[in-house]
Amino acid sequence: MRTFKHGAWATLMVTGTILVSTQIVAQEEGSASAIESKIRALAPAAESIAISETPIDGLLQVQVNNEIYYASSDAKYLVIGRIMDLDTRENITDQAKAGLRKDVLEGLDRSQQISFSPSAPDYELLVFTDIDCGYCRKLHEQIDEYMAAGIAINYMAFPRAGIASHSYDKFVSVWCADDQQAAITLAKTGAEPEPQQCENPISKQYELGRELGV
Structure with missing residues (x-):
């Protein structure tokens, strides 16, 4: 019967742990690569694809542009839906989307917005607005009140009727x-505003609003 000294046994255990950890990392990287390849085939125009873990074993989060999906770790199944934690009642998917929205909004170009702002605002609101929307018009009627309260309103375009609409024009x-x-x-x-044409961000802002779930 072969015996091990404590030092040798500890070394063997540590080595084994490293090997197992390396194998797990390699498997995860392989899964992510396989999933990304299949997503690229389904959505070749996707600007960004990111794979990350979820709280569920065997299920990975797939971020395609600003949308969240899920895929089995064997890259066989794609899941469209939301994950709820039944113990905490937390919506895991909404949390992930909130993080995405925050990153997207922080990266927006302020010069591409129509802003109504006091000289030193305490708060700023980004508003996707439609010129023909009743609630949007009501908000704008109170624009002076918002600014008096130290709140800046930064408008981006969201013509609800779509790009091929009079609201868009x-x-x-x-x-x-x-x-x-x-x-x-x-x-x-x-x-009716005076009809004009120039280079503009209206269609991009509309598409961004749709991606963010406006």
């Missing part, structure tokens, strides 16, 4: 106006 005209603040204020009263 109105927003393009507002964006291309010499005075964007005056133009959007007038348009939100129901008046």
Whole structure:
């Protein structure tokens, strides 16, 4: 019968642990690579794909642009839906999406927004707005009150009727106006803005709003 000294046994255990850990990492990397390859085949136009772990063994989170999906670790199944923690009642998927939204919003170009702001705002709100939306118009009627309270309102375009709509055309005209603040204020009263065309971010903002679930 072969015996081991404590030192040799400890070394063997540590070595075994390292080998197992290395194998697990290799398996996870292999799974992520296989999943990404299949997602690329399904969505070749995807700008970004990121694979990460979830609290569920055998299930990985798949971020495609600003959307969250799930895939089995064998890269065989794709799951569309949400994960709920029944003990804590937490929505794991919403938490992941909130993190994505935060990253996206922090990276936005402020010069691509129409802003109404006091000189030194205490708070800032990013608002995806539709010129023809009743609630949006109501908010704009109170724009002076928001600024008096130290709140900046930063508008981005979200014509709910879509890109091929009159609401979209109105927003393009507002964006291309010499005075964007005056133009959007007038348009939100129901008046027709003077038709104008120029390079603009309206379609990109609309698509971003859709991706973020506006």
